[in-house]
Amino acid sequence: MISLIIADDHPLFRSALSSALRAEIQGVEIAESQDLDSTLQCLEKTDDLDLLLLDLNMPGSGELYGLIRIRKDFPDVPVAIISGSEDSAMVAKVIDAGALGFIPKTSEPVTYAQAINAILAGDIWLPENLKQAVESQPKPDLSVQNKVAELTPQQYKVLCYLHEGLLNKQIAFELSISEATVKAHITAIFRKLEINNRTQAVLIASDLKLQIGRIDS
Amino acid sequence: MISLIIADDHPLFRSALSSALRAEIQGVEIAESQDLDSTLQCLEKTDDLDLLLLDLNMPGSGELYGLIRIRKDFPDVPVAIISGSEDSAMVAKVIDAGALGFIPKTSEPVTYAQAINAILAGDIWLPENLKQAVESQPKPDLSVQNKVAELTPQQYKVLCYLHEGLLNKQIAFELSISEATVKAHITAIFRKLEINNRTQAVLIASDLKLQIGRIDS
DNA sequence: GAGCTAATAAGACTAAAGTGGAATAGATTC
DNA sequence: GAATCTATTCCACTTTAGTCTTATTAGCTC
Numbered sequence: 001m002i003s004l005i006i007a008d009d010h011p012l013f014r015s016a017l018s019s020a021l022r023a024e025i026q027g028v029e030i031a032e033s034q035d036l037d038s039t040l041q042c043l044e045k046t047d048d049l050d051l052l053l054l055d056l057n058m059p060g061s062g063e064l065y066g067l068i069r070i071r072k073d074f075p076d077v078p079v080a081i082i083s084g085s086e087d088s089a090m091v092a093k094v095i096d097a098g099a100l101g102f103i104p105k106t107s108e109p110v111t112y113a114q115a116i117n118a119i120l121a122g123d124i125w126l127p128e129n130l131k132q133a134v135e136s137q138p139k140p141d142l143s144v145q146n147k148v149a150e151l152t153p154q155q156y157k158v159l160c161y162l163h164e165g166l167l168n169k170q171i172a173f174e175l176s177i178s179e180a181t182v183k184a185h186i187t188a189i190f191r192k193l194e195i196n197n198r199t200q201a202v203l204i205a206s207d208l209k210l211q212i213g214r215i216d217s
Numbered sequence: 218m219i220s221l222i223i224a225d226d227h228p229l230f231r232s233a234l235s236s237a238l239r240a241e242i243q244g245v246e247i248a249e250s251q252d253l254d255s256t257l258q259c260l261e262k263t264d265d266l267d268l269l270l271l272d273l274n275m276p277g278s279g280e281l282y283g284l285i286r287i288r289k290d291f292p293d294v295p296v297a298i299i300s301g302s303e304d305s306a307m308v309a310k311v312i313d314a315g316a317l318g319f320i321p322k323t324s325e326p327v328t329y330a331q332a333i334n335a336i337l338a339g340d341i342w343l344p345e346n347l348k349q350a351v352e353s354q355p356k357p358d359l360s361v362q363n364k365v366a367e368l369t370p371q372q373y374k375v376l377c378y379l380h381e382g383l384l385n386k387q388i389a390f391e392l393s394i395s396e397a398t399v400k401a402h403i404t405a406i407f408r409k410l411e412i413n414n415r416t417q418a419v420l421i422a423s424d425l426k427l428q429i430g431r432i433d434s
Numbered sequence: 435g436a437g438c439t440a441a442t443a444a445g446a447c448t449a450a451a452g453t454g455g456a457a458t459a460g461a462t463t464c
Numbered sequence: 465g466a467a468t469c470t471a472t473t474c475c476a477c478t479t480t481a482g483t484c485t486t487a488t489t490a491g492c493t494c
Binding site: 369397401414 | 445
Binding site: 087088089129162163165167195197198199200202203206 | 304305306346379380382383384412414415416417419420423
């Protein structure tokens with residue numbers, strides 16, 4: 001019996017992938033989640049999970065943040081990324097963040113099955129056309145990811161708005177809190193990321209492509 | 218008679234490419250330059266240039282800035298990029314900035330000649346393995362590049378230091394000018410880029426990968 | 435020489451950013 | 465139930481950022 005979770009915010013894609021995998025892989029059991037919170041809940045109540053198939057663009061996820069959080073809270077859970085884009089820099093980052101594979105959403109069902117089997121067998125799976133490109137990417141700084149993982153949800157949101165170029169006053173409006181609170185969060189963010197001004201925070205967020213989960217893709 | 222300029226800060230590479238091209242292409246005339254300033258000077262005194270082969274990582278160049286400046290001051294000069302990296306996002310940006318080709322430095326001499334001939338014939342030349350990746354890149358905002366091209370050299374340096382996360386005081390120290398002058402430059406930068414705070418400036422610089430020319434590659 | 439722009443810089447001012455406590459509420463621990 | 469911890473909230477205060485004005489110097493154009 002193989003146990004999977006499909007984490008993706010698109011219901012149609014979830015069910016399509018789910019039934020495709022049931023046809024391709026015998027004796028598979030599939031749970032589904034649609035955002036970062038529900039994925040974390042799902043992970044808590046699931047024992048003996050064999051693989052989490054994680055979309056990068058989920059609400060609350062913000063590209064790498066979702067993976068970083070999951071890797072921090074459930075370091076023993078195997079994770080494979082399913083993604084609509086094929087940015088080689090991002091592929092390199094998710095692999096270094098601990099993902100065991102990167103499967104483009106446009107792949108054929110057979111390819112999904114091959115990738116999943118390879119990962120269950122202990123391999124790291126990448127699409128052929130990206131293997132070379134990923135090798136040539138510079139190694140991301142893992143310590144930065146660990147620091148970002150320490151941020152609280154509210155601090156993460158503030159960091160994302162920083163990344164949008166908003167003023168403290170505007171961030172306060174977006175989150176319906178006072179400007180003083182935004183400042184307090186920002187000071188806390190600086191401490192955790194070991195930096196001392198917002199520009200450096202923006203650069204880190206930019207490098208990790210952090211963003212507040214939207215409803216796209 | 219075909220007239221070329223090779224702009225690269227690495228003397229060994231220049232001479233190697235120069236002699237390789239002389240062997241591959243008949244009746245070719247090659248000039249050389251080693252940084253952005255000498256390239257601009259070279260362009261001024263050269264008439265009827267057929268192609269400029271431009272390295273992105275030259276002193277004073279800062280990835281895209283060199284190309285942007287050249288496209289602004291010499292819009293009629295055909296430019297092909299030669300680069301050590303093969304970042305598909307950057308390839309898309311240089312093409313949209315008006316480059317007519319992107320030749321990886323690791324290419325064979327025959328490939329260089331093919332690329333140059335294709336460009337001289339009016340084509341846009343890209344390496345086979347990048348064509349598909351470039352297509353899928355989002356279109357960069359051309360207007361931003363035009364705005365950055367309006368910056369003076371000193372303003373450009375200030376923008377680069379902003380991008381490093383430095384305070385005005387620190388930038389003043391680095392450039393040996395007063396903090397008041399730094400502020401004046403920053404205000405001018407905001408006007409030209411049509412933004413209103415330093416975070417947005419950093420994001421633009423980050424997107425264009427602006428940087429003060431180093432002696433690497 | 436008149437007019438233009440880039441670069442420099444000072445003073446004075448407004449707005450924004452950032453730091454140090456400190457209070458509250460919820461969860462956990464003992 | 466008391467103690468502890470953390471996330472969140474906020475005020476008071478200092479520092480930094482950014483604008484406006486004015487002014488000097490140098491180079492370039494016509």
